[in-house]
Amino acid sequence: MITVKNISYAYRKNKAVLEQINLHFKAGHIYGLLGENGAGKTTLLKSLAGLVFPLSGDIEALGHEPAKRSPDFLAEIFFIPEDFVLPAVTPKRYLQVMAPFYPKFNHELFYQFMEEFSIPQETNLEQLSFGQRKKVLIAFGLATKTRILLMDEPTNGLDIPSKSQFRKVMACELTEDRCFIISTHQVRDLDNLIDELVILSQTRMVLATSMQQISETLVFKVFHEVPADALYAEQSISGVKAILLNTLKEDTKIDIELFFKSLLLVPNKIISALNNKTINHEQYI
Numbered sequence: 001m002i003t004v005k006n007i008s009y010a011y012r013k014n015k016a017v018l019e020q021i022n023l024h025f026k027a028g029h030i031y032g033l034l035g036e037n038g039a040g041k042t043t044l045l046k047s048l049a050g051l052v053f054p055l056s057g058d059i060e061a062l063g064h065e066p067a068k069r070s071p072d073f074l075a076e077i078f079f080i081p082e083d084f085v086l087p088a089v090t091p092k093r094y095l096q097v098m099a100p101f102y103p104k105f106n107h108e109l110f111y112q113f114m115e116e117f118s119i120p121q122e123t124n125l126e127q128l129s130f131g132q133r134k135k136v137l138i139a140f141g142l143a144t145k146t147r148i149l150l151m152d153e154p155t156n157g158l159d160i161p162s163k164s165q166f167r168k169v170m171a172c173e174l175t176e177d178r179c180f181i182i183s184t185h186q187v188r189d190l191d192n193l194i195d196e197l198v199i200l201s202q203t204r205m206v207l208a209t210s211m212q213q214i215s216e217t218l219v220f221k222v223f224h225e226v227p228a229d230a231l232y233a234e235q236s237i238s239g240v241k242a243i244l245l246n247t248l249k250e251d252t253k254i255d256i257e258l259f260f261k262s263l264l265l266v267p268n269k270i271i272s273a274l275n276n277k278t279i280n281h282e283q284y285i
């Protein structure tokens with residue numbers, strides 16, 4: 001659905017923000033895009049949306065080059081940025097103006113999400129709280145029915161019930177021909193939602209793999225002391241949280257936060273454990 005070939009980007013000379021990024025995003029999947037502050041996640045999302053143009057390399061999305069921003073492409077992609085401004089109009093007026101840009105827009109679905117998110121429908125958008133406005137934009141993005149949906153920190157500002165509502169609607173709206181890419185630091189908000197993980201660190205792609213591959217290869221457990229065969233371990237209030245090889249084919253819940261930290265601190269151990277089917281950037285160099 002989206003192929004990213006060796007792209008690099010810099011806002012300023014000699015200060016790379018993305019370097020030699022190679023990725024494939026497939027339809028029917030929800031991707032979690034993780035990375036430290038400044039790793040380049042937003043810039044990658046903007047590149048996919050055609051809002052910034054790679055200095056080298058190519059992106060092909062739905063057969064289009066995003067940077068050309070052709071109307072056919074724009075009708076099939078929606079980007080929910082972290083910060084945004086909504087006009088001082090009612091949701092109804094907002095739809096009258098914006099929905100025609102998306103030929104598959106489903107009005108009924110939009111109002112259904114608005115109800116599920118408990119957003120007052122007659123209120124001027126400008127008078128809503130940040131979290132409420134974010135939910136309006138999420139409802140709009142899902143109702144566009146675009147094949148690609150990009151979200152930058154979508155759960156930022158959402159209250160606890162809305163976060164679980166968000167997971168529910170996202171899972172329901174994913175179809176075989178749609179692809180959702182979510183950049184976030186709130187990994188717990190993505191629990192049981194994402195099925196693919198992409199990790200960026202310091203301008204590079206560290207890892208792109210499926211959650212299934214992670215759970216088949218690794219186990220996540222809590223111990224009283226650090227196990228001798230731990231690939232990575234850290235002390236927590238509940239004990240020593242550790243990642244080990246899944247030699248007994250156990251089914252444990254992936255601790256994404258622990259996994260992310262392990263990749264930053266002991267990348268070689270984790271990547272070589274996953275290496276069988278995993279793509280990492282070194283394979284492209």
Ligand SMILES: Nc1ncnc2c1ncn2[C@@H]1O[C@H](COP(=O)(O)OP(=O)(O)OP(=O)(O)O)[C@@H](O)[C@H]1O
Nearest residue numbers: 011012017035036037038039040041042043044185
């Ligand atoms: N408009 C801009 N002009 C110049 N530099 C920028 C601009 N936007 C981002 N950068 C720089 O590019 C780098 C990557 O930023 P980006 O926003 O893509 O990272 P991120 O991974 O999304 O970070 P965060 O998790 O903090 O949101 C940072 O060093 C940032 O300072």
